[in-house]
Amino acid sequence: MFDFGAFCYLDVQKTGSSFVLDVLTRHGARPLNRSVRHGRVRWPEPEGGDPRLYFITCRDPVAQWRSLYFYGCDGQGALFHFLRRTQPDTAALYDRTEAGLNAWLARLLDPGFALAMPEQYDQTCPALYGFQTARFLLLSFRRPVMRLRSLTTRADLIAAYEAERLHAHVLRTESLNDDLAALIRGPLARHMRDVDAACADLARGRRLNVSSHAGAGADIRIDPALHDLIRRREWFFYDMLGYG
Numbered sequence: 001m002f003d004f005g006a007f008c009y010l011d012v013q014k015t016g017s018s019f020v021l022d023v024l025t026r027h028g029a030r031p032l033n034r035s036v037r038h039g040r041v042r043w044p045e046p047e048g049g050d051p052r053l054y055f056i057t058c059r060d061p062v063a064q065w066r067s068l069y070f071y072g073c074d075g076q077g078a079l080f081h082f083l084r085r086t087q088p089d090t091a092a093l094y095d096r097t098e099a100g101l102n103a104w105l106a107r108l109l110d111p112g113f114a115l116a117m118p119e120q121y122d123q124t125c126p127a128l129y130g131f132q133t134a135r136f137l138l139l140s141f142r143r144p145v146m147r148l149r150s151l152t153t154r155a156d157l158i159a160a161y162e163a164e165r166l167h168a169h170v171l172r173t174e175s176l177n178d179d180l181a182a183l184i185r186g187p188l189a190r191h192m193r194d195v196d197a198a199c200a201d202l203a204r205g206r207r208l209n210v211s212s213h214a215g216a217g218a219d220i221r222i223d224p225a226l227h228d229l230i231r232r233r234e235w236f237f238y239d240m241l242g243y244g
Contacts, residue, residue: 001034001035001036001037001038001039001040001041001139002021002024002032002034002035003032003033003034003035003052004024004028004030004031004032004033004191005030005031005033005052006030006050006052006053006191007030007052007053007054007055007187007188007191008041008052008053008054008055008166009021009024009054009055009056009057010041010054010055010056010057010139010140010166010167011037011038011056011057011139012038012056012057012058012059012135012136012139013038013068013077013078013135014059014064014067014068014071015057015058015059015064015173016057016059016173016176017037017038017057019176020057020171020176020180023180023198023201023202026201027184027192027193027194027197027198027201028188028191028192028193029191029192029193030191038078038135038139040138040139040143040144041054041139041141041142041166042142042143043142044142053168053169053187053188054166054167054168054169055167055168055169055170055171055183056136056139056140056166056167056169056170056171057170057171057172057173057176058136058170058171058172058173058237058241059172059173059174060173060174060237060243061130061132061133061230061234061237061243062222062227062230063173063174064132065105065132065222065230066101066217066222068132069094069101069104069105070096070217072091072094073094073095073096073217078118078119079118080094082117082118086116087116090104090107090108090116093107096217096220097220098220098221101220101222102222102223102226105222105226105229105230106226106229108131109130109131109226109229109230109233111126111127111233114126114131117131119134119135119138120138120145121134123145123149124137124138124144124145124148124149125148125149125151125152125157127152128151128152128153128154128157129157129233129234129235129236130230130233130234132234132237133233133234133235133236133237134148136236136237137157137161137236139166140161140165140166140167141160141164141165141166142164142166147160147164154235154239157236158239158240161240168187169183169187170241171183172241177202177203177205178202180202181198181199181202181203184198184199184202185199
């Protein structure tokens, strides 16, 4: 969560958040007031004045799971460090092999494994959705754990998301430069120092923080049955965020 006062970026893990923050700090006209990486919104909105504009990033869940695994293979990420400390047998699966990736996925996609997961995942509703969905939803609501633990059906979750989500805009990692440029030319324009310069920077296609699966790991494949399991567990991305 990066709060610039008039607007706030909700930075879901492994969705290009370092890149978005870099663009906002270099081209934005407002100072960064509050910064908690992947942090949740717990404060109430101030009374009076224009409402704060919230936006969030998301990513295809299959690509997001792959990226998270290989990020851990690089010895990075909160999930890797948590599992290394609490679940050494699971952390041993970060071996950059196809067998390791698929065994790791099978374990982490199992809702029964939620008690061994970080970020209060087990205190939401892990029987209803996967860990990547939880990460997205935990940034989508104010005081999210309290809200999410009460949502036990897909219909309840969809209704709450449509009525109560903080963010007005969702930027996709797959089209991040274009989506961010559209936001800068639109609702964020009055908060930028130079809209044209920011969009020209984005048009050059620069990206940050690419993990190692772009190299040797690209040939390591997810088992088709696990692809199907990701689609079932992370249904929210397909039903509500337009992935398919």
